[in-house]
Amino acid sequence: MRVLVTGSSGFVGRHVIDQLVARGVNVVASSRSPMGRHDVDHVAADLTQPGAATALIEKVQPTHLLHLAWNAVPGQFWNAADNLDWCAASLALLRSFHAVGGKRAVVAGSCAEYDWTGAGQLDEALSPINPATLYGVAKDALRRMVLRDAEQHGHSVAWGRIFWLYGPGEAPGRLVSDVAVALRDGRTAAVSAGTQRRDFLHVSDVAGAFVAALHSEYRGIFNVSSGTPVSIRDVVGCLSEAMERPEGVHYGARPTQPGEPPLLYGTVDRLQREIGFRPIFGLRDGLAETARWWRQSCDAL
């Protein structure tokens, strides 16, 4: 088993590498920039460059592929034109992987593939697909092709739809990271009323789900979700208590985005039964661990 992980310096990727290294797996990490750690082989590659995906596969010769790389710049990725480049790069990556005899691939999808209008519980088999963003459209389009190709040609491929996540090392511009940094730095965290309910997992559990999926034989779509909706207000409340600054949050200071659905959460039957994965962190413990990390970290990180 020789695992190639793309997007290895990303939020999920770093935790995936940690877990694979800890398991003693033969792993090669790939991202645009170096990872700054010396306990894992790393190949620098910008997969959106012509030929880069094929060259990476031919160099690494992986038997297993965990494809996490994509544009994930907060606030920018939803409708960026390079979502099309990432779809094209992913197709080249998967095609090359199968050409060198790759045995098992798991690809990161998104809950943004689903139809969010009037949504509540989002189920892999039952819920309609109708992405509202170019990011969701590109992930959805990629999945349609990759899974059909796999079915047609006998490849073992699974597709994990990521929901909301949080944890140590999250980039600025996201809910938990921005609130944590504001509270740590003595500022007021301005958030919306936060009545909308979402489905959160700790990033190490998201990584764990993908690692488990890579080791399983399950083919098809699975949600990477907790199955338990929680309000944004509860997430922020929990976090602010763990940061010991519950008074530092101003709820309602920001408007709720128009069209924000009140409730979105994923079913977890496939993750639990087909992949055999259950998260380690509950929300309270996970946010406490995350708060500790933020309190010990400084802005230079």
Next chain:
Amino acid sequence: MRVLVTGSSGFVGRHVIDQLVARGVNVVASSRSPMGRHDVDHVAADLTQPGAATALIEKVQPTHLLHLAWNAVPGQFWNAADNLDWCAASLALLRSFHAVGGKRAVVAGSCAEYDWTGAGQLDEALSPINPATLYGVAKDALRRMVLRDAEQHGHSVAWGRIFWLYGPGEAPGRLVSDVAVALRDGRTAAVSAGTQRRDFLHVSDVAGAFVAALHSEYRGIFNVSSGTPVSIRDVVGCLSEAMERPEGVHYGARPTQPGEPPLLYGTVDRLQREIGFRPIFGLRDGLAETARWWRQSCDAL
């Protein structure tokens, strides 16, 4: 106006080039192999090679793009893995076209994007999408991304879904070409019972529809169809009369493919009203013209 036509040596492409040259349009043709004509600029390119699509666009600097290139090898293309390569190449082509300031693009889609189970009339706005083949899945996926990207970023893009077609120069392995060659060569043409009804256009009308679409400002999907279903038996009957060998056809000699829907035809409102195109050939005239061509051609062609 500087038009780049990909797939220029294909069945539709050759007729598109004829019509653009006849209109005096500044046109650059592109295909893998040379076209064997000297009245039009040609750039050889295999778009599925890394970087080829971008290099082609940067070399030609087109203001208008007619993207017809795809794997179209009869009997092979429906589930070939390189449908994914063609989707990736098409994404690179469109992205590069917009990067150099391209004004208007029209892309070849397919009626294979539609759901054929229980189908009858296939309508751009109303009919469900559920492609049964990898070819249909890849075309469908490409369309979702390209049209959403166009909407998001203000590009002028139209998508023409090709139905059935016939005409001079058709490759072997297709209905009309195989029957015509068998009858011309004194053999018996073995066909199915032919009760299923389909929607046929002469290839020069298909080409005319794409040329008209390129000159229009219509954005979105349009069927390239006649709007009139005709049975396969009537098509073959008409052709065999025009070939003056009506006795040379053995109906029912081949099985009808399992799952063949009895009726598939497209609406033509958008083609007529939005694109402003009406076909020149009726089926009888078109098949007579095609029969003349086959009778004058020899196998060396």
